Amino acid sequence: MAAQVSAVPEPVLATRELGKRFGGVVALEALTLAVAPNEILGLIGPNGSGKTTFFNVVTGIYPADGGAVTFDGRDITRLAPQGVYRAGIARTFQRSRLSLPLSIFDNIMVGNHKRLTQGLWFNLFRRRAFRREFEESYARARELVAVFDPPLADRMFEAVEGLPMIDRRRIEICRALISRPKLLLLDEPSAGMTHDETTQLMDDILQVKDSLADLTIIIIEHEMGVIERITDRCAVLNFGRKICEGSYQEVAADPLVQEAYLGLE
Amino acid sequence: MQPKTGERPSLWPGLLGIAGVAVYLIVFLMIESQVGVAVLLVGGAAAVVLAARFGALERMRTSFAGREGSMDIAVPAAVLALVLVFHQDHFTLLLVATVMIFMTASLGLTVQFGFAGVLNFAGAAFLGIGCYTAAVLTKNTGLSHLLVILAGGVMAALIGGLLLYPVLRTRGHYSAVITIAFTLLFKTFLEVNDALGGPQGLRVDGLNLFGWAFNDNIALTETVELSFYTNYVLASLVLVCLGFAFLRRLDRSWIGLNMDAVRLDETASACFGYNISRWQITAFTVGNFLIGMAGALYAMMLGFIAPTNFTFGDSLILVSIVLLGGIGNPWGIAVATTIVIVLPEKLQMIQEYRFLLYAAMVILILLFRPRGLLPRPLRAYFPGWQPK
């Protein structure tokens, strides 16, 4: 047993027998999953198979009914969303959840919460120190936006509500990345994008991942092309259970997976 | 949206705007005949519509945003000009001071639900707490009146904390119902409580700062005497300026951002580490502190307070001011308070109908112009700041 554990690298995120029910509906059933450092794991499955619920349980929005989540060697099962974020997990949402009346910069700073000084005294009266922090944050935010959405890098103080959905999704990814999380959870980042836009977005994600030394990504995605191109490994969920795990080719060839998808066609 | 580098917008549209409003207000306050007031109102509305139509309002807005320092001096200067014109007119000066006191209270309310989204329908009750604190302290202690004003704020903040701490700790919109219940009960409490004067209310001593008695007229020369309300106009001007500066600092910091984030999306902000109740409680406390201080000053100016000043209807008037002006925009508050407080005093016809009128007005605002008369601009942490 011990030999086996040391053979594979210590996983960044590991869930054991994770369960979640809503009334009588089982959303997650005994889900055991390990994510290796620096890999990109694709989470696929038909609608309602529990993918987003998995994100919501891991990030603490819904408390788990059973099982455990370990992140970076630490048990985070009972942590509230705030604690999960502090531990180093950031996410995007299936339906874009930016604060529309705020500027691009403000939205990205929401994601930077743990790195900003929050004291009342500092914010109100130490304006010079505040200015330094503001300028540093601006430079970092601009750098990120320049990767994902270059035209917006010079429009950081415009409201988000005027932007098309594609830009909003990119800003949401910037918001999740600005705090330098160890684990990034992407919930259908390409929803509503054209094929070319999706390709572009995935290139950007890969580029950012290469530039950051220590970043693991779990991505929920319906576009099989995307999954094939960017993921190292995939896990397939159906009715809240993991039915298959492995490389894209292995998963695609699995009869259970084909049945799960065909069964819903 | 962003101003062109190196080019500062002109001062003149802003200054002309301020001068125009000041002159208009002076005429408006001077005129006695009801027909004259009505004509002036229609004329004012028409002027605003025309100014908007021909871009003058937009130019004023840029001027205000880009030349903030100058505007911050020009507006109080205009208030002082108003005082000079009406220096002997008790009624008008009282009205001017009342407007600024309500402005301060509305600024507090803005922090609460304009920024953090915590509903407070007990604005009048917290104002009342400040008033009664001042009444009790001036009567029973020799505390410096400067401290009495602070105590009014502290009292309001404390009672607000007791009231809402359990609710905000667990999140939710329930603050609305709790604050409504509190307003209803507060008035009853005052009425049955003989120690606080019951339904008859209490007398309050006038403000006295380091020997400067605010309730004495100021004799400049043998013949020229300023109304004692001039003192209160100055005091409330100082208070509202402090409140304004505070609100602006708060808005232009991470804390302003935190409050916005919590208001706009609790779930998303929780996922980015926000302690939601911390910011709601901060906003609620800070807001009540401002409202309470305004109340203490108000009580000392009126010299007499009674439970009927602090009804649910009065709380709703405060809420109407914030919504009408443009949620979260302090300049909007200034405009809306002036309209809401001055209008029924000058146009007696609507005095009786004011609750109905303002409620209907807010419904229309919410349906057709939810961001208010002067919508809140995007946050600029350092106005005029340009990325290098």
Place this chain on the structure above:
Amino acid sequence: MDVGLFGQYVMNGLMLGMMYALVAVGFTLFFGVLDVINFAHGDSLMVGAFTGLATYLGLRELGVVWPAVQVPVVLAAATAAMAVAGALIARYLVLPLKSAPALNTLLITLMLGTVLRESIRLFYPAGANPKPFPALLPAGAVELGNFSLRADNMLMLSAGLVVIVAVHLVINRTKLGLAIRAVAQDEETARTMGIDFTRIVLVTFAIGSALAAFAGIMNGLYYNEINFGIGLLLGVIGFSSAIIGGLGNIYGAIIGGFLFAALQTIGAVALPFASAYKDVFAFAVVILIMAIRPTGLLSEKVSERV
């Protein structure tokens, strides 16, 4: 405490509880279908009571003096008028703000409540004064020791019970109720299943507001007096009841209504010197319950979808 006084307190608590429950059910129905809080609800109750009063006065002018006719007509007029008003509120004030922040709906209904209240005060003949409400129900009483069980109270309680059972049956046994429950569960799914969302919302608001009118008439008959301000406190109490029961849960609302009345009664017994404090006591307990169980005693609709 002697039996007579005790019986009096129980009876009073039951009457209040019935009124609160009727109001709370409305709050919970609105919240169920639309996730909104209608703060004009208490004032709908008040307008309902005034509609009933005006109908009664009209009938008297016409020479109709038989209670057997008056009661049903007054009830029908009040509930029908408020049902229409409720649907109009939903159609023109609440639905247009559906995609706006939840605060806006709360504010607009609160302001509408003020408009209703002020309109009655200003435009109903001498509306600023309390109005006597006619005793339309039989006045007999059964003496039980030194406690008299009044016939009108029993009638009102039974009528309230019938209404609550009727609402229960509509929600659980009819197609309309099924549609309401479907919309409450998940609006989008309900739409895809062919349910006319707008119609269901309007009907729900009509039902809820009619219940408020019914409670308003009960209030008038019980106290023999109404005034333009009764809706405000009753609305707040009804909403608090709905919250302690668990917003969105009809049975929770009913329990909450009776619980609040019980708290008030206990407060009145424990603090006999100042009746103003019985409400303070009741609200303090409500705040406590909310702090301990923020989703209410019987929570239903849990969190939003993420």
